[in-house]
Amino acid sequence: MAWFRRKDKNIAELGKKNIPSGLWTKCPTCTEIQYKPELDKNYSVCRHCGHHFRVSPAIYRELLLDQGSFQELFGNVKSADPLKFKSGKKYTDQLETAMSKTNQNDAINCYSGKINGKRIILGIMNFEFIAGSMGSVVGELVSRSIDLAREEKSPFVLVCASGGARMQESALSLMQLAKTSSKLARFQEEGGLFIPILTDPTTGGVTASFGMLGDVILAEPGALIGFAGPRVIKQTIGEDLPEGFQRAEFLQDKGFLDHIVPRENMKEMLSNLIGLLVS
Numbered sequence: 001m002a003w004f005r006r007k008d009k010n011i012a013e014l015g016k017k018n019i020p021s022g023l024w025t026k027c028p029t030c031t032e033i034q035y036k037p038e039l040d041k042n043y044s045v046c047r048h049c050g051h052h053f054r055v056s057p058a059i060y061r062e063l064l065l066d067q068g069s070f071q072e073l074f075g076n077v078k079s080a081d082p083l084k085f086k087s088g089k090k091y092t093d094q095l096e097t098a099m100s101k102t103n104q105n106d107a108i109n110c111y112s113g114k115i116n117g118k119r120i121i122l123g124i125m126n127f128e129f130i131a132g133s134m135g136s137v138v139g140e141l142v143s144r145s146i147d148l149a150r151e152e153k154s155p156f157v158l159v160c161a162s163g164g165a166r167m168q169e170s171a172l173s174l175m176q177l178a179k180t181s182s183k184l185a186r187f188q189e190e191g192g193l194f195i196p197i198l199t200d201p202t203t204g205g206v207t208a209s210f211g212m213l214g215d216v217i218l219a220e221p222g223a224l225i226g227f228a229g230p231r232v233i234k235q236t237i238g239e240d241l242p243e244g245f246q247r248a249e250f251l252q253d254k255g256f257l258d259h260i261v262p263r264e265n266m267k268e269m270l271s272n273l274i275g276l277l278v279s
Ligand SMILES: [Zn+2]
Pocket: 027, 028, 029, 030, 031, 032, 046, 047, 048, 049, 050, 051
């Protein structure tokens, strides 16, 4: 009996070695098991139910910009830690961990590139970098992108993904709401086109500023979009929340969004909008 157990164990170990980890993933909506390379080919959208998995900024960049057309902008800006913030872990350590995990300086990358031959400035936020939180670097890069779009008379497209303001930067983080909003107001007054794409999740300070200030506001299907979380709202108003609350479809129904666009159609939608709205 003991012999069989040992043999079974060996077979199990052999099996484990032959199946690399991370090759399969379960869809959280329909629970179908997905083969990762197939899922990647479909821009990380479930073929069974259309669930949009979160994707890395590089996938979004490839999806939207014409091949070989892009150039990264403002790549040298990094967060300082003027408040010497510490909460369990030092903020500087958190930054270092996030940098090595994502290979980025902060929660946003900006590019100059083309969509079907039309020049745009594109920002892509990364939720993997301290929950895509907006600190002074995100605010500064969004501001610089708006300035450049204004100078070049190019549209500005921003793929949003954020847990909100970066608490480790306190008031400096909150100031980014006013800074980016005022820059956008001037850009739009002069006829500039700004299109935010709200992906899962877009919450807090980003929803309270540039996320909701687009000339046209796009979102991905099923994306969580809101300011405070549902638990806080439920406690505050003392009522149960309706089904689908804070999901893209609910927000579109209430008039907060213009279009919900499946990922595979996003480039075509942007290209059409830019063609229609930019003279
Ligand atoms: Zn699914």
